[in-house]
Amino acid sequence: GNSVTQMEGPVTLSEEAFLTINCTYTATGYPSLFWYVQYPGEGLQLLLKATKADDKGSNKGFEATYRKETTSFHLEKGSVQVSDSAVYFCALSDLWRGGADGLTFGKGTHLIIQP
């Protein structure tokens, strides 16, 4: 079956530091890949996505590249801010199954940015 593995936190960084959160996946078919963000007390919001190999998703200074050869979708940001403190989830949707059965999530990475 499908699975997503991401580094577990908490990850604590200083403001303006470089961020990498690793994510690898296993899937049958041709998944789309997503990063969702959950701010304290809120639901999940889509941060970025990539639908095929070598696509790069980007939003709010975050980037992730769909690497089929390494089955990875690592999240990066060049200079983090205190407001980036949140829980980040890597997820996949398997196109082969039409995506209808929802998303498979990683366990989430709690990111803490200190001033």
Added chain:
Amino acid sequence: EAQVTQNPRYLITVTGKKLTVTCSQNMNHEYMSWYRQDPGLGLRQIYYSMNVEVTDKGDVPEGYKVSRKEKRNFPLILESPSPNQTSLYFCASSTPGQGEDEQYFGPGTRLTVT
């Protein structure tokens, strides 16, 4: 405003007392899902629905029921809640396609079963 709403947002109940968490979306989405979020486990899908009167089990369906009588609503029913169902629950909806579209999540319902 496009949104997914859930009610209640917080609920404390006792073992065995039937409860329903409502979910409604105003985006005319065909797909809807329920997830539970637990520390160290991330989000796990409970049930999903591809359209009215079409539902199927996700990864952790035991102890839950759902119904989809209308396109906009997808209630989650706990017939006899138990303490291991204490969790944070999210409803989500999306459009049909090739799996590349985002899911829109509700704000969550924090359930405590004592």
